[in-house]
Amino acid sequence: MTDNEYQEAGAAGYHCGFVAIVGRPNVGKSTLMNHLIGQKVSITSKKAQTTRHRVHGIHTEPDAQFVFVDTPGFQTHHKGALNEVLNRSVKETLGQVDCVLFVIEAMRWTGADRELLPLLPRNTPVMLVVNKLDKAKDRLALSEFIDTVRQDFAFADVEVVSAKHGQRLAELLAKVRPTLPESMPLYPEDMVTDKSERFLAGEIVREKLFRYLGEELPYSMNVEVEQFELDGALRRIHVAILVDKEGQKSIVIGKGGEKLKKISTEARLDMEKLFDGKVFLQVWVKVKSGWADDVRFLKQFGLD
Numbered sequence: 001m002t003d004n005e006y007q008e009a010g011a012a013g014y015h016c017g018f019v020a021i022v023g024r025p026n027v028g029k030s031t032l033m034n035h036l037i038g039q040k041v042s043i044t045s046k047k048a049q050t051t052r053h054r055v056h057g058i059h060t061e062p063d064a065q066f067v068f069v070d071t072p073g074f075q076t077h078h079k080g081a082l083n084e085v086l087n088r089s090v091k092e093t094l095g096q097v098d099c100v101l102f103v104i105e106a107m108r109w110t111g112a113d114r115e116l117l118p119l120l121p122r123n124t125p126v127m128l129v130v131n132k133l134d135k136a137k138d139r140l141a142l143s144e145f146i147d148t149v150r151q152d153f154a155f156a157d158v159e160v161v162s163a164k165h166g167q168r169l170a171e172l173l174a175k176v177r178p179t180l181p182e183s184m185p186l187y188p189e190d191m192v193t194d195k196s197e198r199f200l201a202g203e204i205v206r207e208k209l210f211r212y213l214g215e216e217l218p219y220s221m222n223v224e225v226e227q228f229e230l231d232g233a234l235r236r237i238h239v240a241i242l243v244d245k246e247g248q249k250s251i252v253i254g255k256g257g258e259k260l261k262k263i264s265t266e267a268r269l270d271m272e273k274l275f276d277g278k279v280f281l282q283v284w285v286k287v288k289s290g291w292a293d294d295v296r297f298l299k300q301f302g303l304d
């Protein structure tokens with residue numbers, strides 16, 4: 001038997017492929033992926049547009065492996081180089097997957113949702129995922145709502161779920177499975193993400209910023225992991241928060257350094273839980289003026 005024949009024989013009945021999760025900001029894409037893979041790798045917050053990086057989440061079953069790609073939502077209110085980069089990333093991702101999950105909120109079919117329809121691929125199955133089922137009490141109205149949405153695009157199938165409460169996710173996966181090619185698993189079965197600990201450390205700090213700064217948060221802010229070192233079982237991590245104005249720096253630091261202290265303490269505790277070991281974390285704030293419109297700067301951070 002050649003290697004190729006062996007691979008094919010081994011793959012019989014096993015499905016493995018890439019699934020993109022798309023939708024306008026705040027419909028619950030990150031929550032959905034977190035629940036599907038059973039571990040927190042993508043950040044969530046009440047504030048829109050918190051997902052900037054594409055994060056792979058992996059879910060393995062005895063007969064299938066789902067590799068999820070979390071795509072940033074569209075931002076219509078915020079222009080600039082950063083947004084163009086985000087939008088390009090959506091299109092690129094959709095061209096490379098086996099199945100697209102188009103997520104919307106139950107009973108809310110908005111202009112911002114419709115705006116995404118032209119971006120959806122024609123040659124790849126697109127599943128309509130109606131999230132926040134827990135908020136839709138009237139089942140007849142929900143069924144009429146779904147009929148209305150289906151008139152606007154030829155979705156391959158529909159599933160209603162509650163990402164937050166983990167409802168009907170097995171049903172959703174059962175519908176996705178046949179759309180994935182027959183293939184051996186691409187990743188080891190205990191792996192939930194192909195992102196490095198270094199990347200995850202940055203994501204955790206970013207999540208705390210969203211949580212504790214809320215509306216005060218400068219949109220043009222970024223997080224850079226400057227150092228990530230293993231010292232025996234201890235991880236030494238240095239993180240810089242980059243803002244574009246001096247005034248924003250003091251907002252992040254807070255009165256007497258309170259806010260920054262809270263952000264770094266909570267981030268450290270989350271990291272220790274995720275990495276299962278002690279973490280020495282240093283977080284500081286730096287001013288980098290005008291970076292949001294500097295594409296070269298975005299490239300440097302792997303955002304391009």
Ligand SMILES: Nc1nc2c(ncn2[C@@H]2O[C@H](COP(=O)(O)OP(=O)(O)OP(=O)(O)O)[C@@H](O)[C@H]2O)c(=O)[nH]1
Nearest residue numbers: 026027028029030031048049050051073162163164
């Ligand atoms: N009631 C309810 N709320 C949900 C559900 N799923 C997600 N949410 C909430 O919706 C909000 C947005 O969820 P996210 O997962 O951050 O949304 P997102 O689509 O990834 O948002 P962006 O990163 O801005 O694109 C959060 O407050 C979630 O807790 C659900 O099934 N029911």
